[in-house]
Amino acid sequence: MTPAPSVAATAHTLAADHDRPAIRALYEDLHRHPELAHAEHTTAARAAKELRSFGIDVTENVGGTGVIGVLENGPGRTVMIRADMDALPVQEATGLAYASRIDGVMHACGHDMHTAMLVGAAQTLARGRSHWSGTVVFVLQPAEETGTGALAMRADGLLERFPQPDVLLAQHVSAGPAGLVAHVEGPVLAASASIDIVIHGRGGHGSRPDTAIDPIVIGAAVVGRVQTIVAREIAPRESAVVTVGRFQAGTANNVIPATAELGLTVRSTSDEVQDRIVTAVRRIVTGECAVAGALAEPDIRIVKSLPATVNDTGTTRRIARTHQEMFGAAHIIDPGPAMGSEDFSALAVRPDGTSIPYHYWFLPSTTALVWDAAPGASPLEKFAQVPSAHSPHFAPDPAVLDQGIAAMTGAVLTELNQPT
Template sequence: MTSAAARAARAARDLTADLPVPELEELYRDLHRHPELSLREHRTAGKLAARLRAAGFETAEGVGGTGVVGVLRGGDGPAVLLRADMDALPVAERTGLPYASEADGVMHACGHDLHVTWLAGAAEALAAGRDTWNGTLLVVGQPAEESGQGAARMVADGLYERFGRPDVLLGQHATPGPAGLYPHAPGLIMSASTDVDIVVHGRGGHGSRPEATVDPVVTAAYLVTRLQSVVSRELAAREAAVLTVGRIEAGTRHNIIPSEARIALNLRTQSEEVRTRMLAAIRRIALGECMAAGCPREPDITLGSTFPVTVNDAGTDAAVAAVHREVFGADTVFDPGPAMGSEDFPQLALGSIPYSYWFVTSTPAEVWEKAPGDGFEEKFAAVPSNHSPHFAPDLSVIAPGVRTLVSGALALLAPA
C-alpha cells in the first residue's frame, strides 16, 4: 500500500515539475536588490500580492501594517497556512554579488527574500494544481519578523477573523549548511529571545577631575564583564542559554565623563524558568555594580522585544518530514537539535494551532568546500551565517525550497 507521504510526494513532484525557475530567480534577485526594513516592506508586499492575485488567490494587503494574505478555497478539507517573513536588516552588504542591495545600509542578510520567493512559487504551483487537493490554502507574507512585531500585529489586525482560522501552520527558514539538507525537529527547534536595555546613571564632569564625578563608563564596563558569568556560573551545564551584549553607548568627547551609559543585551533561552532566573540575575548584578560605584540612582532596566520558543507539534512535523524524505531522500532530513536562533512565527499559533517549522540549508557548494575545518560543525561555524554582511544563499535552493512548501502542504491538505 502506498503511504500518504509517498502519495503527497508524487503529487508535489508533478506540481513542481515545470517550475518557472528562471523567473523565480529573477524575482529573488529583484527582492535582494531592494530590501526593506521592518514595517516598511511596501514594495516587497506589492510584488507578492500581485503574484497571488494573478494565481487566483483572494488577496489583501496592509494586514498588520504591510502584511499580505492570500486565500484559495478548494472544497471541504483542512485549512493550511504557509508563511514567509519579508523584512530585511540594517546591515551593509559585502557579498559582492551582481544583484547586491541597492539600499544604503540595508540588506537581506537573513534570507527573507528567499522565503518570499519560495512562498510565491509554492502558492502558484498549488493554485495551478488545485484539482489535486481539497481544503483551504492561506498564504501569509509577514512583515517585521526581525523586530518581533509582525506576527502579533497581523493577528491583532484580525488575521483569522477576516480570513479564517487555519488548522495547521507551516514555515521554513534558510540556514547555513551545504545546500540540499532539510533539518526537522519534532519538538523544540528554536529558542526564546529577550532584549534588555540598561541605563547606568553617573555624574558627569571634566576628564581631568574624575574625583568629582561618578563615571558610568567604568561601571558599565564592570557590568558587561560581570554579566558574562551568569551563564557560566549560575546555570547548570544541562541548561542552554546565551547572553550577548550587543551595544554600549556613552559619551560625546574624549575629555568629557558622561552622565550616563547605555547597554543593550540579548538573552537566548530554551525554557521560561531559565529566562526568569537570568533576568533576575541581570537585575541583581546591575543594581549591585551601580551601588558599588556610588551611582546617584538605580539603573533603568527595560525589557524590549521578546520572541517565544518555537516548538513543533510532533505529529505535524513527522508528517511533513516524512514527505520531505520521500521528495529529497531519507539522508537529507535529520534532527539538528534546538537552535539558539529565535522566531515570532509561533505567535501565529495562538498557543493552540499545531505547526511544523524546518530549515533549508543554503550555502553554495564551493563556499562550503573551501570553508576551513574537517567536520560539519567546524565548517558550519566558518561559513557566512544569517545576519552576516556576507550571507549569500545559493540560487540552486530556489526550486527545492518551493518543493518543501508544496509537499508539506499536500501532506496536510486532503487529496482530491
C-alpha cells in the same frame, strides 16, 4: 487496481509544474530591490499580484504591508504558510549580478527567497487543486527583523478575519550545504530579549575619583557579573546566552561621566529560563548600583522580546517523513536548536490564548563551490567559515528555490491529508 500515489510523490509531481524561470526572475528582482521592515510596499504589491494571477483571493495591507492569500478548495483542514519579506540595513558585498541596487540595504537573511518560494508553492497548489481538498492561507509577513510584523498582523485580525488554521508552517534558508533539509523537534529557535540599561553615577574630574560615583566602574562590574548567570544559575542541560553588545559612557579621558549605558541581548530555548535570566539581570544591575552608592535606581528597559520557537512534535515528524521520501533520508538532518530568534510563533496564538501547532524548518543553502572551498575538515568547522544570515556576503544557492517550493508543497499536502 493501481495504488494512489503517496503525499511525497504527489508533491514532487505538483512542484515540478511551477514556472521556474518566472520564480527565479521574481527572486532576483526582489533581491535587487530590498525593502526594510514595514516599508515592503513594492515587495508586497508584487507578491499580491502573483497570488491573484493564480486565482487566489488576496487581501493587502494587513498589519501594515502584510499580504494574505486564501485558496479554498472544498472541505478539509486549513493550513497556513508564512514567508517574511523585509530586508536588513546591510551593504551588500556578494558581487552577484543581481545584487542590491539600494545603498545600505540588502536581503542578507533570505527573505526574498522565502517570498519567492511561497509564491512558487502557491502556484503549485493552485494548479494542483484536483489533488487535494481543504484551505491554504498564504501569509506574507512584514518586519520579521524588528520582531514586530507578526504581532502587527495579529492585531489587525489575522486569525479573526481569515480562516483560522489547524497548523502553521514556515521555512528559512540558512548556511550549510545546499540540498539538505533540517528538522528539529521541540525547541528550534531561542527566546530573545534586548535590554537597555542606564546607570546613574556622579560625574567628576578624572583626578578626583573620590568625589565621583563612577558609572563606568559599575558598568564594568555588571558586564562581568552577568556572564555568571548562565554559568552559575542555569542548568547545564539548558541553552542560554547573555551578551553585552553595547557599552557607551564618557566624552573625555579626564572626565568621569554621570551616566553609562549598556545594551544586552539575552537568549534561551525556554521561555521559563528566559524569564529567570531577565530577572537575574535586573537583580545584578540593581545590586551593583546599590553597592556602589549610585545616586538613583538604574533604568532597565526591555526594548524587544520574542518568545521561543518550539516545534510541535507530531507535525515535525509527519513533515520530516514526507521530506525523507521526497529528498532521501540522507538529506534530512537534525542540527538541534539554534540561538537565533523569530517572531513566527507569535502568529500561533489564537484569540482565546490557546496555541496553534506549528513547524518551522531550515533549508541549508550554501553553494557547493563556497562550501567545498571553506577551511575545515569537518562540517562544523566549515559551517563556522561560510557566510551566514546577516552577513554582507550571504548568497543562497538559487537552486534551493526548487527545493523550497517542493518542501513547502509536501508539507502542506501532508497536513491537509490529516484527519479533521
